[in-house]
Amino acid sequence: MPQQPPQLRTVAVTRYVTPLREGGSLPAIVEADDEFLYVLKFRGAGQGAKALIAELIAGELARAIGLRVPELVFATLSEAFGRTEPDEEIQDLLRASEGLNLGLHYLSGAITFDPILNTIDARLASEIVWFDCFITNVDRTARNTNMLMWHKELWLIDHGAALYFHHSGQPWEEQAVRPFVAIKDHVLLPRATELDAVDADFRQRLTPDRIRAIVSLVPDEWLTDAESDATPDERREVYARFLETRLAHSNTFLTAANDARNALV
Incomplete structure (x- = not known):
């Protein structure tokens, strides 16, 4: 389909x-x-x-x-x-x-996820940890989980700190293949025991066409500023290639995440 x-x-x-x-x-x-x-x-x-x-x-x-x-x-x-x-x-x-x-x-009535009071299974924890490694999201710690419980289901919010390569000024090609060292502080890392299975699944789901369709949603006016002479299409291409490269090298961040989890237990 x-x-x-x-x-x-x-x-x-x-x-x-x-x-x-x-x-x-x-x-x-x-x-x-x-x-x-x-x-x-x-x-x-x-x-x-x-x-x-x-x-x-x-x-x-x-x-x-x-x-x-x-x-x-x-x-x-x-x-x-x-x-x-x-x-x-x-x-x-x-x-x-x-x-x-x-x-x-706005999820009216939602409550902040509490890792002590709210438990989730290893598969979902692994999916979220993998996802945050992929998008380099530094903002899912015990101090600030950026997850909500709404109608007994877990919802993810606040991803504005992700994809931080676009703030660094460093070549995106280097950033795309680096391990995600901040994963050691991820609130769900101790329960993420199914990362290898999740990696195999998500690498199939995130096709280049799907990634590029999502990147194409970014409006021109958000991609035009004084910091860069690049056109909106050229900047979209950077985001798409960053994500495609990162996915192709998922073993790098996967190994780092597994090592960080093993160090906790």
Whole structure:
């Protein structure tokens, strides 16, 4: 059966509900014109559009391999919000984020995953550890799990810190084949005993066509800035080739993850 290409809906933000001040980039809960609530990630926040690019690519890659991620949507923000917000810090953020941003469907009533109270099986733990090695996600530790329990199921959130090669200034080719040393701090690593089986499965699921279809979702306006003379298509090509290369060398990060887990037990 042919794979359906990924698609994202576009919504317009109609109401700013409340900031989520525990987030370093000051995301917020907003309401959109479809009457749903979203956690809005702002293009004008500290890490800029690169955090949104990582959030989008990582989120859709997770969905492609069967992990649960809240629906992602493109969310447009009008200049009216910046004019009426009384908080100067938020006002500046809203003005810097006019146009296209990224929203995650708000999981009302969800609770933060607690590794002591919430247990998951070895297969799911291995899938998440493999995934975070693949996308180089440093933000899934016991201190900040970035996972939620919602309707007795585990959901992954907040991938803006992933794909950090695009911040480093170092050649992506070198970054793509490096082991992921931060995996030693992953909250699920002790339970990730099925990494080899997961690797064989996910390498089949993440075809080059599927990876490139996901990367193609990144809007031009997030790929145009003063830091680079590259065109949006050229920058998309870097993301696609980084992921394809990393997948082809998954044995490197797989070995590092298994070694780190063995050191714990």
